Amino acid sequence: MGGLPGGVLTPAPAAGVSALVFRAGPLYCALPLADVIETMRPLRTRPLAGTPPYVRGLTILRGAPAPVIDMTRLLTGVEAPIDRYVAVRAGRGPVACATGPVLGVQDVQVAPPEGPAALFTGVSKALIAAVGTVGTEPLLLLRSIAAVPDEVWEAAGGTPPEVPS
Numbered sequence: 001m002g003g004l005p006g007g008v009l010t011p012a013p014a015a016g017v018s019a020l021v022f023r024a025g026p027l028y029c030a031l032p033l034a035d036v037i038e039t040m041r042p043l044r045t046r047p048l049a050g051t052p053p054y055v056r057g058l059t060i061l062r063g064a065p066a067p068v069i070d071m072t073r074l075l076t077g078v079e080a081p082i083d084r085y086v087a088v089r090a091g092r093g094p095v096a097c098a099t100g101p102v103l104g105v106q107d108v109q110v111a112p113p114e115g116p117a118a119l120f121t122g123v124s125k126a127l128i129a130a131v132g133t134v135g136t137e138p139l140l141l142l143r144s145i146a147a148v149p150d151e152v153w154e155a156a157g158g159t160p161p162e163v164p165s
Helices: 071-076 122-127 150-156
Strands: 016-024 027-032 036-040 055-061 064-070 084-090 093-099 102-109 128-134 137-142
Touching: 016 071, 016 084, 016 093, 016 137, 027 071, 027 102, 027 128, 055 093, 064 071, 071 093, 102 128
Parallel strands: 027 137, 064 093
Antiparallel strands: 016 027, 016 102, 036 084, 055 064, 084 093, 128 137
């Protein structure tokens, strides 16, 4: 398998998760396959003023506006080349995750929640469900992308989720 150090995902003590593996700058990341809609070449993206640096702007996914999240900036704070957009299901609608190369669908072996992922706090804790490995490199299994600020959803035309009474 091209691009993976060691060529395979190294098992860690825990259950496997079917996930889409991709690069986000220097990191290997994975999204649960159940959250992924499709992958595509980067689409035309219109910037939005007043949003966090990791929000690249808005694009059109299947005829509807959707926010674009730069996964490298979100997870590392630095810029890296964008190779693919990965459309995922999120709270208010689809989100395009701007990523590096997509490495394919894998059965990702991850450590239990009380393992390395327990060390994360703040935004990282909200985004990182578990930690596994790709060869000798760490892999971050991400939760559903919920890091899109309300003002971005509003600009994208997304409606707020219903609040139970």
